[in-house]
Amino acid sequence: MKCPKCEKGELMEVNDVINSLDGVVFIAKGKRCGLCSEEFIGEEEGNRMIQQARKLGVWGTQLKLHRKLSKSARGTVLRIPSDIERELKLKGTEEVLISKVGDNKLLIEIE
Numbered sequence: 516m517k518c519p520k521c522e523k524g525e526l527m528e529v530n531d532v533i534n535s536l537d538g539v540v541f542i543a544k545g546k547r548c549g550l551c552s553e554e555f556i557g558e559e560e561g562n563r564m565i566q567q568a569r570k571l572g573v574w575g576t577q578l579k580l581h582r583k584l585s586k587s588a589r590g591t592v593l594r595i596p597s598d599i600e601r602e603l604k605l606k607g608t609e610e611v612l613i614s615k616v617g618d619n620k621l622l623i624e625i626e
């Protein structure tokens with residue numbers, strides 16, 4: 516099968532296509548172009564990924580945790596729950612991006 520992107524490369528079956536779905540990283544089966552390295556996953560595999568995400572409860576449900584902010588001399592402090600810390604493998608030294616989303620939401624991204 517020829518690659519639809521570069522139209523020259525041959526697609527190879529691979530099982531390590533990395534996909535990110537709603538912030539969750541999945542490794543799926545798919546095809547990769549031997550020439551331009553473009554990756555493709557089939558519809559079936561895409562659906563399987565969504566189902567897996569649903570099972571994990573990360574798709575369609577939002578993780579909401581109540582945490583109290585605390586005050587320190589240098590400003591307001593938000594403690595990251597240890598389960599999230601583990602999940603994101605945080606060392607506590609990462610840089611984060613905090614953006615304001617709407618009037619009462621903050622989005623924290625780990626760089």
Ligand SMILES: [Zn+2]
Pocket residue numbers: 518519520521522523524548549550551552553
């Ligand atoms: Zn290609």
